[in-house]
Amino acid sequence: MSWMNTFLTSSIGRKLVMSVTGLFLITFLIVHCTINSMIFFNDGGEAFNKAAHFMGTNILIRTMEIVLFAGLILHIVQAYMLAAKNRQARPQGYAVSNPGANSKWYSRSMTLLGTLILMFLVLHISHFWSNSRLGGMMGIAPLEEVQIGDKEVLNLYQDMMVTFQSPFVIVIYVLGVISLCWHLIHGFQSAFQTLGVNHKKYTPVIKNIGIGFSILICLLFALMPVSIYAGWIC
Amino acid sequence: MTMNIKLRIWRQANAQAEGKLVEYQLNDVSANMSFLEMMDVLNEQLISKGEAPVAFDHDCREGICGTCSMYINGRAHGPQKLSTTCQLYMRNFTDGETITIEPFRAKGFPVLKDLCVDRSAFDRIIAAGGYISASTGQAQDANAIPVEKAAADSAMDAAACIGCGACVAACKNASAMLFVSAKVSHLALLPQGHPERKKRALAMVAQMDAEGFGSCTNTYACEAECPKGISVANIARLNREFLNASLISEEMPK
Numbered sequence: 054m055s056w057m058n059t060f061l062t063s064s065i066g067r068k069l070v071m072s073v074t075g076l077f078l079i080t081f082l083i084v085h086c087t088i089n090s091m092i093f094f095n096d097g098g099e100a101f102n103k104a105a106h107f108m109g110t111n112i113l114i115r116t117m118e119i120v121l122f123a124g125l126i127l128h129i130v131q132a133y134m135l136a137a138k139n140r141q142a143r144p145q146g147y148a149v150s151n152p153g154a155n156s157k158w159y160s161r162s163m164t165l166l167g168t169l170i171l172m173f174l175v176l177h178i179s180h181f182w183s184n185s186r187l188g189g190m191m192g193i194a195p196l197e198e199v200q201i202g203d204k205e206v207l208n209l210y211q212d213m214m215v216t217f218q219s220p221f222v223i224v225i226y227v228l229g230v231i232s233l234c235w236h237l238i239h240g241f242q243s244a245f246q247t248l249g250v251n252h253k254k255y256t257p258v259i260k261n262i263g264i265g266f267s268i269l270i271c272l273l274f275a276l277m278p279v280s281i282y283a284g285w286i287c
Numbered sequence: 288m289t290m291n292i293k294l295r296i297w298r299q300a301n302a303q304a305e306g307k308l309v310e311y312q313l314n315d316v317s318a319n320m321s322f323l324e325m326m327d328v329l330n331e332q333l334i335s336k337g338e339a340p341v342a343f344d345h346d347c348r349e350g351i352c353g354t355c356s357m358y359i360n361g362r363a364h365g366p367q368k369l370s371t372t373c374q375l376y377m378r379n380f381t382d383g384e385t386i387t388i389e390p391f392r393a394k395g396f397p398v399l400k401d402l403c404v405d406r407s408a409f410d411r412i413i414a415a416g417g418y419i420s421a422s423t424g425q426a427q428d429a430n431a432i433p434v435e436k437a438a439a440d441s442a443m444d445a446a447a448c449i450g451c452g453a454c455v456a457a458c459k460n461a462s463a464m465l466f467v468s469a470k471v472s473h474l475a476l477l478p479q480g481h482p483e484r485k486k487r488a489l490a491m492v493a494q495m496d497a498e499g500f501g502s503c504t505n506t507y508a509c510e511a512e513c514p515k516g517i518s519v520a521n522i523a524r525l526n527r528e529f530l531n532a533s534l535i536s537e538e539m540p541k
């Protein structure tokens with residue numbers, strides 16, 4: 054399998070890993086956003102808690118959760134390795150540089166935007182993932198349960214309501230989501246280019262879908278903490 | 288119309304020496320001079336003062352050979368779109384302006400002297416696979432092999448690459464993907480290039496990586512700065528060629 058090793062360590066092979074894991078993480082964002090948007094039913098969290106219970110107990114979803122973490126780690130590690138290699142490709146920089154004349158700032162700032170998202174993710178996982186999945190273990194307080202129909206389910210909704218009472222948390226979440234938005238606007242279309250999809254008919258469509266998708270999903274994500282804090286959802 | 292300009296030029300005695308930006312004042316520069324003619328005038332003055340002239344690459348001075356380089360005011364080949372440095376005119380600058388001139392910077396393009404860089408990495412990439420093998424003997428009839436018009440046009444557009452290295456100079460990753468993709472594309476699009484296309488994609492990408500060029504992050508700075516308007520659609524084609532050769536074909540990398 055030395056051919057596979059040659060491929061995966063080549064510049065294009067590494068980019069392919071970024072592209073495929075990136076697209077996979079985008080599909081996760083769609084699922085995540087859909088489930089969490091259940092809070093907008095404003096039904097005291099019943100629809101959301103039900104959906105969260107399904108996601109937390111379904112064997113297929115739980116398996117995919119492991120794949121998701123693997124994909125995320127691969128995306129992050131490969132990104133930093135590529136960034137380091139790319140920096141080495143120009144040991145001496147320019148005294149005067151005018152990159153704004155030939156490219157968009159966010160396309161040049163993917164590592165920075167990704168790092169901001171990573172910092173946000175650490176906080177986000179500690180807010181919601183660890184207590185729902187690891188509650189009761191390793192000294193993490195378990196979540197309360199709530200009766201829905203004939204089932205006792207974890208009250209993740211209440212967890213959200215409590216977390217999003219602090220203005221500091223709201224600001225961090227909104228900033229995290231804004232970073233994600235710019236990261237996606239470049240990343241979405243860039244992933245297709247790396248896969249070799251550049252087509253007179255489809256590329257303009259892909260670019261527009263990418264921009265529309267990035268803005269829509271990030272607006273929805275930002276609206277969640279904001280509307281809880283503002284009391285629009287209770 | 289004439290103008291007075293201040294130049295800040297990278298001076299470096301040789302590949303090993305430390306370099307630095309040196310300032311020169313140049314007066315009565317005609318707006319209709321080309322950028323290289325302006326450099327010639329500066330060099331005349333330096334020589335008459337007994338100083339070493341600024342070394343810079345140039346050959347055809349008509350925008351077709353790709354020899355001239357220079358990173359001018361933060362842009363490869365200066366501020367004018369679709370233009371090499373030799374096709375840039377002083378009318379693109381204003382009286383009293385400070386113009387900073389640096390060599391193309393990349394690990395794959397080491398500085399030889401002043402503004403001259405060694406671009407032989409590109410030659411080695413071509414030698415790795417940027418050719419077709421043809422039997423010698425009687426010349427074949429012209430048009431004996433039908434080529435689709437659209438493919439011929441795209442191949443011609445890719446073949447317009449003059450190998451100047453502006454794509455590398457402009458890219459934040461010093462990636463040579465636009466150059467390599469143009470060379471792979473113009474052969475992959477034509478039937479004559481098909482027999483060796485898999486070997487070619489593998490070998491040229493391997494050589495590109497070995498020369499220390501960065502990888503593409505799709506900022507498309509290369510396309511914006513390319514004097515010949517080579518499209519990044521070629522980079523997608525290179526990706527396809529390489530993915531096909533690596534993952535789908537039975538061709539083994541060397």
Ligand code: FES
Binds near residue numbers: 347349371
């Ligand atoms: S000197 Fe030949 S392209 Fe500029």
